Amino acid sequence: MLAHNRLSALGAGALAAFTFGLLGAPSPAGATEGPGGTAAGAETSGKAPPSRTTGGVQVPRAQIARITGVSCVPAAHCTTNPHQVSLHGTLLVQGPGLRAGMILAFPSSPGGTGKVKSPQSRLRSTSAGLVAVVPNAAHSGKVLVLLSKKRWTNTYGPLQLFKHALHPPVKKAPPPVTPVLAGGASAGPLEGQGMWIWYIERSSGGSVPAIIAQAHAAGVTTVFVKSSDGSSNYWSQFSPQLVAELHAGGLKVCAWQYVYGTNPAGEAALGAEAVANGADCLVIDAEEQYEGKYAAAQTYIADLRAKIGAAYPLALASFPYVSYHPSFP
Numbered sequence: 109m110l111a112h113n114r115l116s117a118l119g120a121g122a123l124a125a126f127t128f129g130l131l132g133a134p135s136p137a138g139a140t141e142g143p144g145g146t147a148a149g150a151e152t153s154g155k156a157p158p159s160r161t162t163g164g165v166q167v168p169r170a171q172i173a174r175i176t177g178v179s180c181v182p183a184a185h186c187t188t189n190p191h192q193v194s195l196h197g198t199l200l201v202q203g204p205g206l207r208a209g210m211i212l213a214f215p216s217s218p219g220g221t222g223k224v225k226s227p228q229s230r231l232r233s234t235s236a237g238l239v240a241v242v243p244n245a246a247h248s249g250k251v252l253v254l255l256s257k258k259r260w261t262n263t264y265g266p267l268q269l270f271k272h273a274l275h276p277p278v279k280k281a282p283p284p285v286t287p288v289l290a291g292g293a294s295a296g297p298l299e300g301q302g303m304w305i306w307y308i309e310r311s312s313g314g315s316v317p318a319i320i321a322q323a324h325a326a327g328v329t330t331v332f333v334k335s336s337d338g339s340s341n342y343w344s345q346f347s348p349q350l351v352a353e354l355h356a357g358g359l360k361v362c363a364w365q366y367v368y369g370t371n372p373a374g375e376a377a378l379g380a381e382a383v384a385n386g387a388d389c390l391v392i393d394a395e396e397q398y399e400g401k402y403a404a405a406q407t408y409i410a411d412l413r414a415k416i417g418a419a420y421p422l423a424l425a426s427f428p429y430v431s432y433h434p435s436f437p
Contacts, residue, residue, distance in 0.1 A: 173255060174206075175201065175206070175251075175253060175261050175262055175264040176204070177264075178200070178201050178264050180192060180199060181239065185197055185274055186274055186276070188277065189268070191265065191266070191267050192267075192270065193268075193269060193274070194270045194273050196244065197242050198240070198242075200236060203261070207231070207233075208231055208233040210254070210255070211254040212229050212240040213260070214243060214249070214251055215247045215251075216247065219247075219266070222249075222250065224257055227243040227245040227246040229241050229243050246269055247269060248266060248269045249265060250264060250265035251264055251267060296388075296389070297389040298423055299329075300330060301328045301330070302328060302331070305333045316354065319331070319354075324357075324358070329359065330362055330388070332364050333361065333363060334364055334365070335363035335379075335382035336363075336382065339367075339368075339372075339374025340374055342378050346385060346387070348386050361388055362388055363383070363390050364390070364425065365379050365393060367392060367393065367397075369394075369404040370404075372404045372411065373407060376407075376409075376411035379412050390412075390423070391423045391424070391425050392424050393425050394424065395427065399436050400435045401437065402437045405437035
């Protein structure tokens with residue numbers, strides 16, 4: 109009998125990546141020409157002149173603003189690629205002549221270039237340098253800093269934007285040592301440490317590799333995942349694909365179903381379905397709804413055993429103090 113003590117690996121939800129455009133190889137330092145030709149601060153081929161004429165006035169080249177680098181910050185909210193950032197994420201913008209209050213313009217369509225009327229974010233000064241928050245309407249592509257309605261810096265990029273939050277990749281932990289019983293036999297799925305999961309999508313952001321890493325870090329050898337609720341609600345999260353991925357990560361996978369006793373034959377059928385989908389064991393979560401339902405309990409167990417066999421690993425997760433519930437079958 110398993111004690112009624114669930115450890116749910118619940119985390120923040122995460123959506124699938126929605127990528128705007130493609131990340132290409134930028135020119136040196138990511139800098140390119142601005143829209144419509146060489147803009148203020150853009151590099152050109154050949155020897156650079158010492159100054160430029162702007163509005164009839166000679167402007168020293170050192171005073172012309174230009175972008176030399178744009179990268180995602182902080183590291184905890186970024187991938188290993190500095191040009192990947194999430195919407196509402198933060199970019200560190202570097203370059204001579206740039207200052208707080210200037211406008212960083214983003215593409216208004218995938219693969220485009222920032223313009224005067226495209227999504228914008230104002231540069232602000234921090235201890236790390238000048239930063240800008242990616243606006244919600246921005247898309248992947250090249251950015252630039254607006255100097256006036258008709259002047260801008262060189263473009264930089266392309267940057268790759270995502271709708272979901274970004275994080276550094278999870279480092280894979282070494283597979284756990286499989287417990288060995290006396291006589292050299294490998295431990296079964298009900299031996300060793302276990303971890304309960306209610307909703308896969310809320311566990312480690314729905315990332316199976318992250319779930320595997322968390323299990324290894326805690327010395328867990330078996331993951332218990334909910335497979336059904338009642339007699340007609342099979343949870344699609346417990347699938348052959350999920351079982352295969354967790355097995356590939358060195359874990360045993362057991363299903364657990366919540367039962368009520370109103371339709372024991374239907375509950376037995378859903379338990380057998382989880383077994384057919386690859387579960388290494390099945391755990392019955394029966395609680396107060398089953399109190400007093402001795403006939404239903406007998407029907408459920410008889411039907412279930414007939415479908416999964418007499419030797420299949422089957423366990424009960426119920427009240428921690430059984431003596432408090434004398435009418436429980």
